[in-house]
Amino acid sequence: MTVAHHAADTMGSIVADRPDSDEALSHRARKKLATRNAIHEAAFDLAMTVGLAHTTVERISERAGIAPRTFWGYFSSKEDAVINRDPEGPSKLASAFRLRPGDEEPLTSLQVILDEYLAAKMADSERFLLRQRLFREDPALLGAVAAARDEMERSLVFAVAERLGVDPAVDFRPGVFVASAWGACRVAQQRWVDSSGQEDLRTLTADAFRTLADGVVHLTLAKNSGTTKKEHESDMNNINEADRRQL
Numbered sequence: 001m002t003v004a005h006h007a008a009d010t011m012g013s014i015v016a017d018r019p020d021s022d023e024a025l026s027h028r029a030r031k032k033l034a035t036r037n038a039i040h041e042a043a044f045d046l047a048m049t050v051g052l053a054h055t056t057v058e059r060i061s062e063r064a065g066i067a068p069r070t071f072w073g074y075f076s077s078k079e080d081a082v083i084n085r086d087p088e089g090p091s092k093l094a095s096a097f098r099l100r101p102g103d104e105e106p107l108t109s110l111q112v113i114l115d116e117y118l119a120a121k122m123a124d125s126e127r128f129l130l131r132q133r134l135f136r137e138d139p140a141l142l143g144a145v146a147a148a149r150d151e152m153e154r155s156l157v158f159a160v161a162e163r164l165g166v167d168p169a170v171d172f173r174p175g176v177f178v179a180s181a182w183g184a185c186r187v188a189q190q191r192w193v194d195s196s197g198q199e200d201l202r203t204l205t206a207d208a209f210r211t212l213a214d215g216v217v218h219l220t221l222a223k224n225s226g227t228t229k230k231e232h233e234s235d236m237n238n239i240n241e242a243d244r245r246q247l
Helices: 021-050 057-064 078-083 089-098 106-121 125-137 139-164 173-194 201-213 216-225 229-246
Strands: none
Touching (some): 125 173, 139 173
8 A cells, every 4th residue: 555655735724815805705614714713622621621620611702812702603512612623624634534535545545645734734743742741631621622623534434435426334444445534643642642742743653554554453363373474475465456346
């Protein structure tokens, strides 16, 4: 499997500005984004300093310089504000996947878009490290992160199914591809956090996907069952050939 190291940023601006009324729309969009970021920063800073239990919508709003009612126009809970849950995140990731070459292996496409997704989030690596530690230490935040990730996973499953031309309710492959890709990213992130950010996250992610591509699950099962490496490779070739005939 090809391991991609560089990719175009497909999750930046949503649409290009157009003249007249769209310029005003772009201005409003930038203003909304600034407000959203201010709410997130206030929520995150409070969670870091006083803990999530003492982080209230009122305190977040006061620190962000907005009315409490404005908060609810951007986030559905204080947990979502702390993790900066993006309601458009699932559709953005799915769109990024669809922009990849149609004949590219699904796991390769998933690696590219998730690598870029993580790279964008860790533009400030020190803050990203603090975020990961905070999320891991608080069950409520960990639950919010899991819920947000589940939404993105489901969106990607449908995108992968479209490429393969299959029904994800019948064919396991889209779900397995997406779950495996997210799993590789999570393992890489945990290694990165455990190293206090000393290792390179993108290198760790590439290594995790390379391990996934090598078939670590099949190799482990083969070892436990006493299958020889040569027999296992023959079996895997037969499986891969069967998969190619289904595509």
